[in-house]
Amino acid sequence: MSVPVEVLQNILMRFRPVAKFAQQYHSTGVNADPGQVRRVFELYRQFAPVAGKDILEIGPGHTLEVLECAKTExxxxxxxxxVVDYxxxxxxxRTRVIYALYDGKTFPLEDACVDLIWSYTAFEHLxxxxxTVQECFRVLRPGGMLVSLIDLGDHSFYGMNPPHPDKLFHCLRYPEWLWNLMRWNRSSYVNRLRQSEWHTLFKQAGFILRAEEKMVSEDIVRQLPLLPYLRRYSYEDAVTSVLTVCCGKF
Ligand SMILES: C[S@@+](CC[C@H](N)C(=O)[O-])C[C@H]1O[C@@H](n2cnc3c(N)ncnc32)[C@H](O)[C@@H]1O
Structure with a gap:
C-alpha cells in the first residue's frame, strides 16, 4: 500500500464510528482458540506457578480464556x-476475569496489587x-514477575499469500514521524522497539531480567546485506524477531 493511502487510512481511523466498524474485522492473534490458549498458558506457567496468585494480563484482545485457565488452576x-474492548x-x-478498559497510560490499578503480569503480542503495540513498563513495575508486588512475549515484526505482511519474509522489518524503513502518521490510530501500529531498547526500558523501570528467549529470523539473516535500513542496528537487534522476557521486581 502506498504511503499516502496509509496516511489517509490512519486519519480516518481517528473517527470513532470508522474505528468501531473496523474493529469487527480485527483478528487479535490467539482469538480464543483452545489449542493456542493452552500453549500461551503453558508458556507463562513455565516461568512461575499460578496457584494463589493475583494475575494481570495486558492486552488480551479477543482472549480471556488464558486467564480463565489460570483461575481453574x-x-x-x-x-x-x-485499550479496545474485543x-x-x-x-x-462471564465473571471469573475482572476486565477494565483504559486509555493506554495509567493502569486502573493500585500500587503493588498483583504477583504476576502476563502479556502476549501486545507490548509491540504499546x-x-x-x-507501560513503569506501570507494570508500580502495580507488581515486590517478588512479582512480568512475562511478556513481544513480536518485533511488522505485522502488515503476516498471513500474506505469497509471503514476504524479506519484509519482516519493513516498518523500520520509515522515519518515526512518518510511521506514526501512517499507523498511530490503527491496530497494525507497532512501536518498532528492538530487543536492546526493551532491555533498556525494563532496566530503567527497575526490573531485573531473570530469563529470556529470543527467536532469530533466518530470512532476515540471509537478506541482511540487501536491507540498508537495518544497518543502523546491532546484529542482534537487526535479526531478533520475537523476544520473550521474564522480569522480576525485587
Ligand atoms: C495483537 S493483539 C494480542 C491479543 C492477545 N494477547 C492475543 O495474543 O491474542 C494486541 C492487543 O493489545 C492491546 N493493546 C494495545 N495497546 C495496549 C495498551 N497500552 N494496554 C493494553 N492493551 C493494549 C490491543 O487492543 C490488542 O487487544
Whole structure:
C-alpha cells in the first residue's frame, strides 16, 4: 500500500464510528482458540506457578480464556486490561476475569496489587511503552514477575499469500514521524522497539531480567546485506524477531 493511502487510512481511523466498524474485522492473534490458549498458558506457567496468585494480563484482545485457565488452576484474582474492548457478548457475561478498559497510560490499578503480569503480542503495540513498563513495575508486588512475549515484526505482511519474509522489518524503513502518521490510530501500529531498547526500558523501570528467549529470523539473516535500513542496528537487534522476557521486581 502506498504511503499516502496509509496516511489517509490512519486519519480516518481517528473517527470513532470508522474505528468501531473496523474493529469487527480485527483478528487479535490467539482469538480464543483452545489449542493456542493452552500453549500461551503453558508458556507463562513455565516461568512461575499460578496457584494463589493475583494475575494481570495486558492486552488480551479477543482472549480471556488464558486467564480463565489460570483461575481453574487456582489463581486468586485474574484481571485483564485493554485499550479496545474485543470481548464477545458471551465473554462479557462471564465473571471469573475482572476486565477494565483504559486509555493506554495509567493502569486502573493500585500500587503493588498483583504477583504476576502476563502479556502476549501486545507490548509491540504499546503507544507509550516506557510508561507501560513503569506501570507494570508500580502495580507488581515486590517478588512479582512480568512475562511478556513481544513480536518485533511488522505485522502488515503476516498471513500474506505469497509471503514476504524479506519484509519482516519493513516498518523500520520509515522515519518515526512518518510511521506514526501512517499507523498511530490503527491496530497494525507497532512501536518498532528492538530487543536492546526493551532491555533498556525494563532496566530503567527497575526490573531485573531473570530469563529470556529470543527467536532469530533466518530470512532476515540471509537478506541482511540487501536491507540498508537495518544497518543502523546491532546484529542482534537487526535479526531478533520475537523476544520473550521474564522480569522480576525485587
Ligand atoms: C495483537 S493483539 C494480542 C491479543 C492477545 N494477547 C492475543 O495474543 O491474542 C494486541 C492487543 O493489545 C492491546 N493493546 C494495545 N495497546 C495496549 C495498551 N497500552 N494496554 C493494553 N492493551 C493494549 C490491543 O487492543 C490488542 O487487544
Amino acid at each position: 487456582g489463581a486468586r484474582n485474574c484481571t485483564a486490561i485493554d 470481548r464477545s457478548p458471551e465473554q462479557k457475561g 503507544r507509550y511503552p516506557a510508561m
